Amino acid sequence: MKIMWHQLKEEQPVVMRMLEKSIEKNRLAHAYVFEGEAGTPKKEVALVLAQSQFCSELNGVVPCGMCAECRRIEHGNHPDVLMIDPDGATIKKHQVEELQKQFSYKSMEARLQVYIVNEADKMTASAANSILKFLEDPESPTLAILLTENTQFILETILSRSQKLSFSPPSLSTRIALYEEKGTKEIAPLLARLSNPFREKDLLDMSDWIVQGRSLVIQLVQEVEKKSPQVLFTLQEKWLAHFKDREELELGLDLLLFWYRDCLAVKHGQADLAYPDQETLLKNMALQLSESAIAMRMQQVLEAKRWLLAHVNSQLLMERLLLRLQEGL
Ligand SMILES: [Zn+2]
Known part of the structure; x- marks a missing residue:
């Protein structure tokens, strides 16, 4: 004491x-x-x-x-x-x-x-x-x-x-511990990063939805980096069906942003990840991308978030984002 x-x-x-x-x-x-x-x-x-x-x-x-x-x-x-x-x-x-x-x-x-x-x-x-x-x-x-x-x-x-x-x-680590206590261990690092007083939806009630959204992000980033033509299909059939309204899409973009931020963190040998169980995949991706290429991807996601605020249509916004991510160096 x-x-x-x-x-x-x-x-x-x-x-x-x-x-x-x-x-x-x-x-x-x-x-x-x-x-x-x-x-x-x-x-x-x-x-x-x-x-x-x-x-x-x-x-x-x-x-x-x-x-x-x-x-x-x-x-x-x-x-x-x-x-x-x-x-x-x-x-x-x-x-x-x-x-x-x-x-x-x-x-x-x-x-x-x-x-x-x-x-x-x-x-x-x-x-x-x-x-x-x-x-x-x-x-x-x-x-x-x-x-x-x-x-x-x-x-x-x-x-x-x-x-x-x-x-x-509370600090990030305190928030992660809080979510872990509430029984959402797998996504606690994501929930802790997503939570802020301005979010209207209760993230805990959405845990299943976030688990699915998280898998979608992991699928999408891999297709983007492989420049797979599949990515537009995934966007159409899965992504837009999952992140339906503006608030949901904003969460989706945040999840995507955390992915690239993790990529950068892994490159710098930092351990504090939003996707801690995906370290191998993150490391592989970080090896293939330069620091500025990752930073540019983060910029693109941030820009998409701004488009969202400007009420750009979800599909258009996502297509533009994916195109730019795939063009990225
Ligand atoms: Zn005393």
């Missing part, structure tokens, strides 16, 4: 430096809203922040992670550090009331009381109002930490009484 603080500081330097400074100057806010995508260590930061307030072996502002106080916080059985999780789909008023009751028993002896609300955007309106009263008028010194992926769904009155800390998006 001792390493935890430093690990978190490496992963979320801005957030951790802000907190360090506030603790050093004794200027912690009474309420924080931690905002960050799934996979960002909001809960971990909340816990180490709580530890920093109770640890008996502090090193500067850094909690030891080993003492009884730190361990009780880590294991969720510290009487003055409570956590609320959604009960089913929402966080209900009675959960907040129970927490307040528990705190009022302790308020005579406790120096500080900390509560962490996980997925705070799931509070019902009445739960949020209870929290709000608590924020405005705590009976004893209290530190509230609300965690959320989206502050849009949190009452403005709560936000205005809190300090918001925005977590940076």
Whole structure:
């Protein structure tokens, strides 16, 4: 656990430096809203922040992670550090009331009381109002930490009484690990690269479709590089049937882009691939293509993505792209 603080500081330097400074100057806010995508260590930061307030072996502002106080916080059985999780789909008023009751028993002896609300955007309106009263008028010194992926769904009155800390998006390797946990090992490196907050479709629901799309990309690039006449048939019968609308075609073009990016990575001896199980094929292709030829292919795919934005017809756009890829040196 001792390493935890430093690990978190490496992963979320801005957030951790802000907190360090506030603790050093004794200027912690009474309420924080931690905002960050799934996979960002909001809960971990909340816990180490709580530890920093109770640890008996502090090193500067850094909690030891080993003492009884730190361990009780880590294991969720510290009487003055409570956590609320959604009960089913929402966080209900009675959960907040129970927490307040528990705190009022302790308020005579406790120096500080900390509560962490996980997925705070799931509070019902009445739960949020209870929290709000608590924020405005705590009976004893209290530190509230609300965690959320989206502050849009949190009452403005709560936000205005809190300090918001925005977590940076999770790193690529963290995102890959997240998708692997969700049981999509084969395509986790692709899903992690495709996911961004602007994509409307849930990639996990599309995993089968992405598995198929991925095979299509592998087939298409091989036909392109062999300058096979088959490629137009594959385009017509398979590619356009699979990547039907604009959003799907954009995903298809991204998959294609990742392929050529992998080619370049392999050429440079890098291991971090979107198609890790295709390393042999990638290496063969990378041997036959110069660096600038690969870069040019990536340019062509990027240009096709721009055509897509300009509403060029899918078939025309793809035919143009394949022609240019096959003409490539
Ligand atoms: Zn400690």
